[in-house]
Amino acid sequence: MPALTLAELQVQLGGTLRGDGSVLLASAASLEQAGPGQLSFVLGQKYLPQARASLAGALVAPETLAADLSGNLLLVADPHATFARALALLYPEPKPDWSIHPGAHLAQDANIGEGCRIGPGSVVESGVVIGPGCQIGPQCYIGPGVRLGADCLLHAGVRILRDCIVGDRAILHPGCIIGSDGFGLAWEADHWVKVPQVGRVVLGDDVEIGANTTIDRGALDDTVIEDGAKLDNQIHVAHNCRIGRHTAIAGCVGIAGSTRIGAYCQIGGAAMIIGHLEICDRVTVSAGSFVAKDIRTPGVYTSVQPLMPHEDWKRNAAHLRHLDSLTKRIRALEKLLKDKA
């Protein structure tokens, strides 16, 4: 790990330096855990008590808190993003000591860009084109005809199936699968016939796909994840979906086939979205919610049950089966009283 002075960080990150620019920072930690050689950060006013008590060597902090803090500070407009960039400097992605590992299996006609690394056990099939500067971890599978842009990072055990397209700077986490078959079945007489899935998955630039997430290839047309979209772990994206640019999707979400999610959306963890829907730009779906209709207006949408002690739940939940008759009974009472009046 490189150690940097606060002044060196400021050169790279911008912002206003206050205090001792020569303080050496070798790593980062939370406000509570940080010690003298460590960088930490203050997101906003509500963290002031922890910030003042912190033993951190220096803090990235919002300019607006300049008057409230002392010590070594890098004052910036956007402390979270700036701290993220500082972490990338303090903790550069480790470079393995192999380039193309002899234990990798490469098709003779695979076209591997300059400066790429490919780990042991990885398989690169025929017709693959990999842009310059990609790092492909061990045990990855790059199927026939796949194209990767520049500077992608594939962790161990990523699998991309035939003909899929990945843009520049993709980060693909372990065990994710790009381009598995969609769930296409046609019923015939007394059994299912498999519908071959002949579309592709197309990932834009700056896309991140989490561990063990699966993205199915399109049935006929493509499944598309647009630029800058970020998907967490264990998500399932079915065939022919389109996820808009800069949309962030938290873990365990399921999205059924042909649904289109707009740009700048945030989908909470474990939300489930049925197929053939349109969700417009700038929609937030709360964690655990179930989306069964188009959403045409930006905003926050929710459909979860509140948690209760189990005995309370037993008493209450039974009535959910009778809401319709309950409503009718209220209407009858209202009518009765009105008639009397």
Next chain:
Amino acid sequence: MPALTLAELQVQLGGTLRGDGSVLLASAASLEQAGPGQLSFVLGQKYLPQARASLAGALVAPETLAADLSGNLLLVADPHATFARALALLYPEPKPDWSIHPGAHLAQDANIGEGCRIGPGSVVESGVVIGPGCQIGPQCYIGPGVRLGADCLLHAGVRILRDCIVGDRAILHPGCIIGSDGFGLAWEADHWVKVPQVGRVVLGDDVEIGANTTIDRGALDDTVIEDGAKLDNQIHVAHNCRIGRHTAIAGCVGIAGSTRIGAYCQIGGAAMIIGHLEICDRVTVSAGSFVAKDIRTPGVYTSVQPLMPHEDWKRNAAHLRHLDSLTKRIRALEKLLKDKA
């Protein structure tokens, strides 16, 4: 990819040819995207406008729409299944150029059928029997004593653990795991003791298992997936379950231990089914539903919350904690009015 004339397709698929049988079809696309050298299909009457506007070289269409369509047609009773078969002809599963790849690790006593292909990095353990015509992708693991039927297709990174049985023509997608341990724990004093899981997984013929789906082995008896059942991605089937023949299960479903699902069922995405239940034949469970009781009558079952704008949800959801008292208040009003009457 092979190109076929419409007449050649008709010879293989049946149906009635209309228009120019010599039109050459090299690929397939949706009605909207298809061009002159491409095949498309019409599912039913509601797609007639798109079908008439389509530039496709030929259409697979239902006989019942013969009078409504012109151009090059293959008229059939069942356009979806016929189109699926056409796709299989136009897009044959690519055959890798290796047979048993030298980078595969095979136990000396493994019994590999004629015409099998096994990819680089795959491991086949002792006592394995693989039927003829199987294609086993790269990076697969076939544990000790596993038996595979004929003509199975295992994509990259499939793992089948010791002693499990797979029927003929199985299609196993990347990252799926057949025969992981069930979650068997016995509580003893102050900690859990692992209950060794000594049953197997038995998959019937024509079973398809999706990407990153996991099927646990039985505790003592077996976990069984019957002939023709189709499972999508990211499904979890716990120990000792039985899934009936030709049942289709969409992505992200969880099925807890010892539950038995009948034949010809359809389980919607992200449905969750608790353990030790019986679900009879021909049941449809809606996406996102939670099944906590036996289902003894065929039909469609649902248990999801409707989505609302978050502010509406906050107002409404609080009352779910008080449905019981709400019901009592209605009863009290009814009594009061009845007493007065």
Next chain:
Amino acid sequence: MPALTLAELQVQLGGTLRGDGSVLLASAASLEQAGPGQLSFVLGQKYLPQARASLAGALVAPETLAADLSGNLLLVADPHATFARALALLYPEPKPDWSIHPGAHLAQDANIGEGCRIGPGSVVESGVVIGPGCQIGPQCYIGPGVRLGADCLLHAGVRILRDCIVGDRAILHPGCIIGSDGFGLAWEADHWVKVPQVGRVVLGDDVEIGANTTIDRGALDDTVIEDGAKLDNQIHVAHNCRIGRHTAIAGCVGIAGSTRIGAYCQIGGAAMIIGHLEICDRVTVSAGSFVAKDIRTPGVYTSVQPLMPHEDWKRNAAHLRHLDSLTKRIRALEKLLKDKA
């Protein structure tokens, strides 16, 4: 598989032997399936009919049922845990016939303990320390700086990323991922900036992690799974969570970032828990429940919708959007009647 007499089992397991101690037991089965050479077990009184009808060669049974059973018995205080131990004797984890397989890729400076086995295709990176007696299956990935305790069992395809710590006797199932990046994003102007995840995952002793489960590394501090915790398949644990000792979590559960779950908890399958919560010791969350608030009192908590025939659901669910107005109408009626009285 070893065959053992009932007397030999008693020496190793304790308890009181009744009947013929020389009966040879080669395997185990359920009460219904067991034959003369097989061991079975009786959990309690309600299984007496099956126990009496069983053809098993011997039964592990609770002392309290001594008077109700005949035949060959091992009478113990805790039949489930004792049977679990008997299974471990009858079905010892098979030892592969390789030690360090020549098809494994080991960094020169990796420190591998005595008696370890490492399977083909596995990759052990620089700086790794593996305790004695570990069995690492094929196709595993052990990242730079990872430390494993003694006697761990890693099934095929386990991936542990850089610097994570695993205690003694861990059992890690196929496809699980320890130490993938947390979902850390900072919004900047018009796009997301990745927040590098520099914490670790720390697993205690006797931890079990299910197939395709993912546990994200901490953002700055660590994600911690304490001693004896057991996690089933397809679980997602986000960054900075802490799971208390001897807590058991069933399949398909999602736990969002920085949530702390106490000791001795049981989390039902497919439960979803949002981030930054505290759940105290000895809490049970029912399967399928959604936890969005701290839980400070031990007990059972639930939040699921009851399943209904779809037509009933359609009638009832609509009213969930109007619970607030429904409640107001009841209040109005109550007031009206009170005013009249």
